[in-house]
Amino acid sequence: GQQLNQSPQSMFIQEGEDVSMNCTSSSIFNTWLWYKQDPGEGPVLLIALYKAGELTSNGRLTAQFGITRKDSFLNISASIPSDVGIYFCAGQLGSNYQLIWGAGTKLIIKP
Amino acid sequence: EADIYQTPRYLVIGTGKKITLECSQTMGHDKMYWYQQDPGMELHLIHYSYGVNSTEKGDLSSESTVSRIRTEHFPLTLESARPSHTSQYLCASSAPGQGLGTQYFGPGTRLTVL
Numbered sequence: 313g314q315q316l317n318q319s320p321q322s323m324f325i326q327e328g329e330d331v332s333m334n335c336t337s338s339s340i341f342n343t344w345l346w347y348k349q350d351p352g353e354g355p356v357l358l359i360a361l362y363k364a365g366e367l368t369s370n371g372r373l374t375a376q377f378g379i380t381r382k383d384s385f386l387n388i389s390a391s392i393p394s395d396v397g398i399y400f401c402a403g404q405l406g407s408n409y410q411l412i413w414g415a416g417t418k419l420i421i422k423p
Numbered sequence: 424e425a426d427i428y429q430t431p432r433y434l435v436i437g438t439g440k441k442i443t444l445e446c447s448q449t450m451g452h453d454k455m456y457w458y459q460q461d462p463g464m465e466l467h468l469i470h471y472s473y474g475v476n477s478t479e480k481g482d483l484s485s486e487s488t489v490s491r492i493r494t495e496h497f498p499l500t501l502e503s504a505r506p507s508h509t510s511q512y513l514c515a516s517s518a519p520g521q522g523l524g525t526q527y528f529g530p531g532t533r534l535t536v537l
Contacts, residue, residue, distance in 0.1 A: 360525050410471065414465065416463070
């Protein structure tokens, strides 16, 4: 089936550092979504991208829809302790309302 | 942003019991979804609905069933719970007017079957 490759699988960073993660696929997507999930909670939508090349910010978060429509990245600037969690990318193919999900990037802030 | 509710948040139950996980949304979204997720792992779609009286199975085989009698309500039922059903169950909804495919999630139900 369709697959998204999300990397890195986990990140250990210092508070204040910038963070970058990405998702790639061999398929062309119409929509890219980035979610954050805290332990025991449902994923919360961070950024939605609908057009190739689109660059969208949400506070310290910035995400881009790749020009080829096969990839997307998420950057977090000046990380803070509440950024800890699992970040998931998800993409939509064609007119199917189902999402293809990445395996997640676990963000851990070193004390 | 969607308001979507799931009850119970936590459930511990014995093997063989019948359970129903509730999911309701108040935004009038036509599409609703159930995902199964083991802690820290990726989400697996088990059921979805594109509207009232419409239900389909997702990519992950599941022994659960769903119904969609009302737009706002999408319950999931396990007729006979087993330890292999232990997982987190997430409900989501989406509407075309808010961007194709954008899904909003409830807080989840953490199910433990003993």
